[in-house]
Amino acid sequence: MPDHFRLTLAQLNPVVGALAANAAAARAIWQTAKQAGADMVAFPEMYITGYQTQDLVMKPAFAHDAMAALHKLAQECADGPAIGIGGPHLQGAVLSNAYYVLERGRVSAVVKKHHLPNSLVFDEKRLFTAADISGPFRVGPMVIGAPICEDAWHEDVAEAQEESGAQILLVPNGSPHSRGRHDTRINQMVARVVESGLPLVYLNLVGGQDDQVFDGASFVLNPGGAMTHLLPGFEEAVIHVDFTETDDGWRANSGILAPMPDDLERDYQAMVLGTRDYLHKSGFQRVLLGLSGGVDSALVATIAADALGPENVHCVMLPSEFTSAHSLEDAAAVAASLGARLDEVSIAGPRTAVTEALAPLFTGLAEDVTEENIQSRLRGLLLMALSNKLGAMLLTTGNKSEVAVGYATIYGDMNGGFNPIKDLYKTRVFATCRWRNANHRAWMKGPEGAVIPPRVIDKPPSAELREDQTDQDSLPPYDALDAILEGLVDRDLSVEDLVAEGHDRATVKRIEHLVYISEWKRFQSAPGVRLTTRAFWLDRRYPMVNQWRDPS
Numbered sequence: 001m002p003d004h005f006r007l008t009l010a011q012l013n014p015v016v017g018a019l020a021a022n023a024a025a026a027r028a029i030w031q032t033a034k035q036a037g038a039d040m041v042a043f044p045e046m047y048i049t050g051y052q053t054q055d056l057v058m059k060p061a062f063a064h065d066a067m068a069a070l071h072k073l074a075q076e077c078a079d080g081p082a083i084g085i086g087g088p089h090l091q092g093a094v095l096s097n098a099y100y101v102l103e104r105g106r107v108s109a110v111v112k113k114h115h116l117p118n119s120l121v122f123d124e125k126r127l128f129t130a131a132d133i134s135g136p137f138r139v140g141p142m143v144i145g146a147p148i149c150e151d152a153w154h155e156d157v158a159e160a161q162e163e164s165g166a167q168i169l170l171v172p173n174g175s176p177h178s179r180g181r182h183d184t185r186i187n188q189m190v191a192r193v194v195e196s197g198l199p200l201v202y203l204n205l206v207g208g209q210d211d212q213v214f215d216g217a218s219f220v221l222n223p224g225g226a227m228t229h230l231l232p233g234f235e236e237a238v239i240h241v242d243f244t245e246t247d248d249g250w251r252a253n254s255g256i257l258a259p260m261p262d263d264l265e266r267d268y269q270a271m272v273l274g275t276r277d278y279l280h281k282s283g284f285q286r287v288l289l290g291l292s293g294g295v296d297s298a299l300v301a302t303i304a305a306d307a308l309g310p311e312n313v314h315c316v317m318l319p320s321e322f323t324s325a326h327s328l329e330d331a332a333a334v335a336a337s338l339g340a341r342l343d344e345v346s347i348a349g350p351r352t353a354v355t356e357a358l359a360p361l362f363t364g365l366a367e368d369v370t371e372e373n374i375q376s377r378l379r380g381l382l383l384m385a386l387s388n389k390l391g392a393m394l395l396t397t398g399n400k401s402e403v404a405v406g407y408a409t410i411y412g413d414m415n416g417g418f419n420p421i422k423d424l425y426k427t428r429v430f431a432t433c434r435w436r437n438a439n440h441r442a443w444m445k446g447p448e449g450a451v452i453p454p455r456v457i458d459k460p461p462s463a464e465l466r467e468d469q470t471d472q473d474s475l476p477p478y479d480a481l482d483a484i485l486e487g488l489v490d491r492d493l494s495v496e497d498l499v500a501e502g503h504d505r506a507t508v509k510r511i512e513h514l515v516y517i518s519e520w521k522r523f524q525s526a527p528g529v530r531l532t533t534r535a536f537w538l539d540r541r542y543p544m545v546n547q548w549r550d551p552s
Contacts, residue, residue: 003245005142007170008033008041008081009229011216011237013207015281016050017062019069023048026085027076029238034080036240040139041081044172044205045149046097048073048087051174051205052212057127063090070100071107078105082139084146086172097128099146099172101137109137113148114157121176121212121530121538124150133157136166142243142250145198149173152202153188155195162196167250168243169196173204177215177270178533179263182233185217190225197223199243199252206236208277211422211530211537213270217260220252232258234269235443264435267424267531268303269443274529275420276307279393282417286392290383290413291315291335291342293327296421297397298334298452299433303420304395305446310339314392317344318379320351330456337451347378354378376412384415393417396526401426401478403525403536404485405511406518414525422528423535425485426478433457476507484511490534496552512550520544 010029014022026043033041045051049066056062066087077083082103089098089110097116101109112131116124133156136145145161145168152158152171161169169192175185185202193200199222206216213234220229220241229252231237242253261269279287287304291297297315304313317331328344335342354374387394396416398408400423408414421429433452440448475481484503487493488511498508522536523544534540 003141005040005140005243005245005250006036006038007201007241007243008036008038009201009203009218009231009237009239009241010041010043011204011206011218011231012043012047013214013236013277014047014050014205016053016209017056018050019048019066022050023069023073026073026083030077030080030083032238033240038081038240039142040084040144042084042170042172042201042203043086044203045086045099045174046088047085047172047205050209051086051214052121052209053088053127054123055127057088058095060090063088063095070102074100074102074107075105077102082108084144084170084172086148086174094129095127096131097124097148099148101139103139110134111137111146111148113151115150115154117150120178120533122150123538133160135164136161141245143167144170146170146172147192149175152192152200155192158192158196158198162198166196166198169193169198169200171200171202173202173218174214175204176212176530177234177266179267179531182215182217182260182266186219186227189219189221193221193223193225197249199223199250201241201252206234208274208281208529210278211274211527211535213274213277213529215266215270217258220255222252223249227257228252229255230257230260233260233266234273264432265439265441267428268432268436269441270531271303271420271424271529272307272444275303275395275418278418278527279308282393284391284393284417286312286314286390287395288314288316288383288387288390288392289395289397289416290379291317291331292397293317293324293330293334293456295429295433295452295456296399296402296426298330298456299429299436300395300397300420301334301338301340302433302436302446302451305338305340305451306444309445310447313338313340314386314390315340315342316383316386317342318347318382319344320347320375322375326455326459330453330459333453334451334456337449337453338446345382347375347382350378350382351375373409373412376409378412380409380412380415387417395420397421398525399424399426399429400536401482401485403522404489404518405475405481405514406521407475408521408525410521410524414521416526419526419528422525423531425482427482430457476511480507481511484508485515488512488515489540490532494552495550509549516542516546516549519546
């Protein structure tokens with residue numbers, strides 16, 4: 001019996017629904033693995049369809065089409081290494097999340113997912129039927145257990161497969177990025193290794209899909225938890241992992257250990273990759289955004305430049321009589337430092353026309369937020385017109401603090417197809433700007449250096465919709481606001497909990513009220529990159545009509 005086994009790991013970026021393209025990429029990697037003398041090439045969970053499919057996978061025609069693509073792939077890759085690849089399995093009315101083993105021109109084994117996640121962004125109990133625990137399969141000299149993603153977060157599947165003769169565990173995953181998630185994954189997988197005494201391969205998807213960004217960072221562990229391989233995060237990677245059979249069982253030989261950046265860098269790379277993939281997978285190459293001279297739009301412009309290249313970023317300044325000279329200068333400085341196009345379109349004329357049109361109906365009524373919102377909506381109208389005419393997707397620029405309390409104008413500055421900073425609180429926006437000014441990486445397409453002038457970061461934030469306006473006129477300072485929001489939104493704390501942490505009760509109650517009454521705005525907001533496990537949309541689902549308030 002051979003005492004070596006070569007497993008090729010394909011950490012790839014599929015596109016949901018692009019069955020032929022995903023299969024073609026798999027064939028190319030299979031050919032690479034064949035030339036490298038691999039015994040098997042492995043792809044992540046639900047690779048053939050892309051992930052997450054949401055309800056698309058429940059359409060029988062789609063599931064059958066995906067299965068046909070897998071059978072065709074098996075026939076085309078008959079003479080060479082076996083393939084492990086994720087996809088749906090539909091038999092009668094039973095739909096499973098499955099992992100297919102393709103060998104010698106046919107499907108030689110089908111492993112079906114036992115534990116279906118039903119929390120955070122996952123709703124697999126809606127989509128699939130939970131299967132009984134699948135046994136291991138053999139490829140050449142090696143017997144392999146394959147707990148699919150969530151199956152590896154519970155000890156029973158790995159234990160059953162080890163007891164049935166598995167010699168290693170191959171865990172195909174579709175695990176999206178959230179802050180701190182990588183450490184959690186490693187801790188869980190080390191537990192499986194310790195319990196089973198088997199080497200473990202954790203193979204994750206990479207790439208953006210709607211709001212979620214799959215971060216790759218696949219790894220291999222030997223018994224005892226020693227890491228032998230760590231693939232880079234947020235980029236495709238293909239490596240060959242060599243296993244040697246010893247007196248104590250199969251062991252992975254040492255290999256690549258990519259560096260693991262800190263949370264600020266990982267979040268920033270998630271925003272860049274999420275923006276790029278959302279645009280490219282939707283058929284867009286260029287973006288448009290309103291550049292106000294403020295920190296939020298400056299950061300979005302920088303993310304867009306790093307994602308798409310500055311030549312594909314079109315910034316527009318839309319001044320009114322309330323726009324300060326500093327804002328005009330700062331917007332110009334940001335665009336110049338990025339190398340992005342900047343145009344200026346005044347809203348003075350359109351605002352005069354709207355004011356005159358509404359004057360007969362507004363007679364006797366004092367000016368209020370209505371007039372401020374008209375300015376924002378005029379900007380939104382003009383930006384959407386430019387987006388339509390130029391074929392560039394409009395990016396919206398509201399941070400999580402504003403989105404949480406509704407300090408954004410529906411059909412105004414909320415207009416747009418995507419929001420790179422939707423899950424980034426304002427204090428985190430400041431920190432991210434400072435980080436980007438001090439750091440540049442090879443995956444960034446924008447220029448290095450301080451691309452966001454310090455004055456943009458340090459000046460008091462303002463919507464500039466009236467004279468001498470600042471955000472702090474109607475909101476607490478952002479460090480206090482974000483601490484309250486993080487408690488209410490991310491940690492589900494009560495008002496009493498936050499008061500016990502030192503916050504003013506009246507302020508907490510006011511912020512709680514603003515969060516609840518803004519749900520309808522968030523329901524209509526653009527999708528944006530998910531960075532936490534309490535992002536607005538799938539992670540946190542609240543009714544738009546809701547009269548309950550915390551009585552504490």
